[in-house]
Structure formats: C-alpha cells, structure tokens
Amino acid sequence: MTWAPSERELERQAVRRRLRLQQTVIATAVTVVVAVGLALLVVSSPGWDRVRDYFLSWSHARDSFAAIAEGFWINIRIFLVAEPCVLVLGALVAIARQTTSPWLAPLRLLATGYTDLFRGVPSIMVVVICGIGIPALGLSGVTSSLFWLTTFALVLCYGAYVAEVFRAGILAIHPTQVASAEALALTRGQTMRFVVLPQAVRRVVPPLMNDLVSLQKDTALISAVGVFEALRAAQDYQGYNFNGTPLLVAAAYFLVVAVPLTRLTDWLMRRQIEKEQGR
C-alpha cells in the first residue's frame, strides 16, 4: 500500500513552508539593511573621496592587472609546493611527539624544540634569514633560488603550526578508541595510522584550513626578500604611479583563491558527516 500524507500532515507541511519563507525573508531583510548601512557609513565618511581616488581607480586596476597576475602565479606555485610539504611535515612532527619508545627520545626532543622555535619566531624573519642567510653560507649543492629558499622557510613556519593542530586532534581522540585498537592486537604504529589519525584528521580539518588559507596569504611575505610576487608587483606599480588600487587588485586575487577553497572544504566536511551519521 502506498502512503499518502494525511490532511493534518499536509497542513503541517504548509505551516513549515510558511515558517521557512518567513525566515528567508527576515534573513534577507536583515542582510540588506546591514550591508546598505555599512556601505552608507563608509561612503559618507569625510575622507571617502580621497580614499576612492587612491584605492578604487578603474584605469589603474586595469593597467596593473596583468603584472599582478604574473606575480600571483608565483604565490600560487609556492602555495602548491608548500602545502603538501607542510601537511606531511606537520603530521610527522605530531606523530613524532606521540611516540613512547625510549630509543626515539632525541626525535621527540627535536620535534618539540622545532615547534617551539618556529611557532615563536615571526615568519617574516624566517623568510629573510633563509632567503639571505642560506645563500650567503656559500655551501655547494644548496640552491640559491629564492623561490625554493622562501618556500622552504614557509614550510618550516607552517609545519610547526600544523603539527600542533594535528597533535590537538590526536589528543582529542577518546582513549577507548586506542584501547579497542590495542585489544585487536594492533601495534602502536598501526593504531595511530588506521584508527587514531583518520579520526584526528577529520576533526582538525577546520583549523587545518585556517592554517592553509593563512599560508596562502603569507606567500606574500616572500616579497621581503625581493621576489616579484603579487604584493611586490602591486607595490611596484603603486610606487611608480602614486595609486594604491593595485593593492586591492592583489587582495582580490588572494580572495578568489581562498574563498572557494574554504567553501569546498566546508562542503566536503558536511558530506562526510552526513555519510557517517547515515542520514
């Protein structure tokens, strides 16, 4: 027998639809009011005309567009190389800190020292020290490419942050999970790899995304050693033409990458959760 909703259920569905519509209307109205209010506040400020001329010039945006795009391609490449390295380094350091074997004591010490050091030092200093210091050593066989040296510096900085994120995730897994894995006679390594890490990673995806988006922005730090990436290109144009619009153009480039990336992870997370809860 097929089921047809009762009259009461149809009534309820109508009420729910009405409530949803009400909520949509409220949400839209509030958003519009807030957005318009903020826009009016900015536009009516006393210095608005000057700010507009300096930062929002269409012709300057058009003229600087290509040069910044070329610079931004460097940012993208550094990000694409650094990101997987950061994830691997971070995971390895986090795992190293969770080991218990007495033989690995130096490794634990090294891992702890590494996170303390590189979380404590401002990234821009690491970039400058790597970019200028390492080639100055004159070691044979070590690259003098600023691209690779600065990428290396960013990996060092962000590896430390990401290691702590992973470690937080590992520590958050309930001890009963470890117990049940050990009860199946899995080794500590296997427990980590097949039981703890998969759950830990899932939990830390949002903070991980935080760090990755932050890394993507911080690729601009390499401008400090003179690499002509997006920020440097924008500043260059700004210096020659006395107009700051290229800075906003560069900012837009970064946003165009960051926003879809975060949305994508949000979506992936939601899908994963729905799958696991069987809904």
Next chain:
Amino acid sequence: MTASVSGLLEAKGLRKSYRGKVVLDGLDLGVAEHDVVCLIGASGSGKSTLLRCLNLLETIDDGIIRFDGREISDPLVDPRSVRREIGMVFQAYNLFPHLSVLDNCTLAQVRVHGVRRDEAADRARQLLARFGLADKADAHPDALSGGQQQRVALVRAMCTRPRLLLLDEITAALDPELVGEVLEIVRAEAQAGTTLVLATHEMSFAREVATKVCFLDGGRVLEQGPPEQLFGDPVEERTRAFLARVRS
C-alpha cells in the same frame, strides 16, 4: 484542556522513514498518567525511533502526537517546551564527559528550569544518594563503571521532575550484574508513580513492572496488553514467535 481517554500521551498514526526505509508505519500508542509502558520487539522494530519521535528529537512524516492534550507534533510548538516536561535516558548514557556527575545533574535544572544552584545541587545529591552514588558527585563520568554512569544518566533525567520519562534500552550496554542496579532505580520510580515509556529487552523486568506491554513489529504496535496477557497468552503468531526466540 479536555481530558482525553488515553491520558498523558497519545500517538496516532505515526509514520517515520529514513531514506525511503519506513521505520514507523501508522503506529498508535496511548500512555495514561502513572502508566509504565514497556516496548518490546526485535532490533530495528522502531522502539528507539518511536521514543525519539515522542520528545521531538525526530520530525515525524505523518501522524499526531498529543502530550497532556496539546498537539506537540504541530510545527508551531516549541520543542523545548515539550522536552522540559519529558525526560529521556539513552542506551549509551550520553553523559557530558567534561562535567562532573553533579554538574551533569544540575545543568538543566539551573539553565532550563531556573532552579537556584544550591537547590539544584541539593536535589541532585539527594537523588544520587538514594541510588548509591553519593560519593561519586564530584567524579567525572569516564571514571565510573557503566552501571554507575547509567544510574547517573537516570538521575540527570529525573532531577527536573519530568512528567514522563522515556528510557531507550538503558540496560542494553550493561553486563547482567550491572543491569540489576539500574533496574532497581527504574522499579523504584515506577512504584513511586512516575509515568514511564521504556524500550527494553529485559522480558522478566517488563513482566514485573509494566502496566502495559506493547509488541512492535513492522513499524506498528502489533499487540498490546497487560503483561500477564501479552506474555502469558499472546494472540498474534508473530508475538509468540518473538517471545519464544527471546526466551530460548
């Protein structure tokens, strides 16, 4: 409110499906004040789903639920106003691991019911003491045994003096020794006149405390009646088959 015949809680024609799989299929259930209703039936027969629907943790696809004469399945009803009056205990205890036993028991009293903190603590300690948990008030849930945790969960649900208590297979995760200490509480509550709806696999317990036993099958209450009748002389063939299976 007009006093309906079926009393405190009434469900009519409940329907609930998940991804096209129909779990409740036109189920009817009546619960009068001071009733102890035991839901029995095979795993997957819809016992848990029914309980979750009754305190609006799930939205039903169709049917009507009335609590104290008011239709609570109406979308305009605030679910929290219903849940203030209905307690629920889960199979997996679901205690808050970051709070002490006492804080688990006072959270809703203080935050939802506006009870003063010291009064809430008094009430919680009193109930904990009654169920042999006086010395556990400051412990954290993970430091307790399963039976102790489930007793705390019961105390947590009872602290707010709900008019109806829903118990979802609360002994299923416990070993037989611990089952006794949990059922002791339920028995005491039943005798004190608390209205209970419980899903259970403990047939002998159901026979002892129930005022009404409902056998769920195929998303409906296939057969219901006082325990003597349902256990002693079931009418339906499927009820007999189920009882024979769980007794062997």
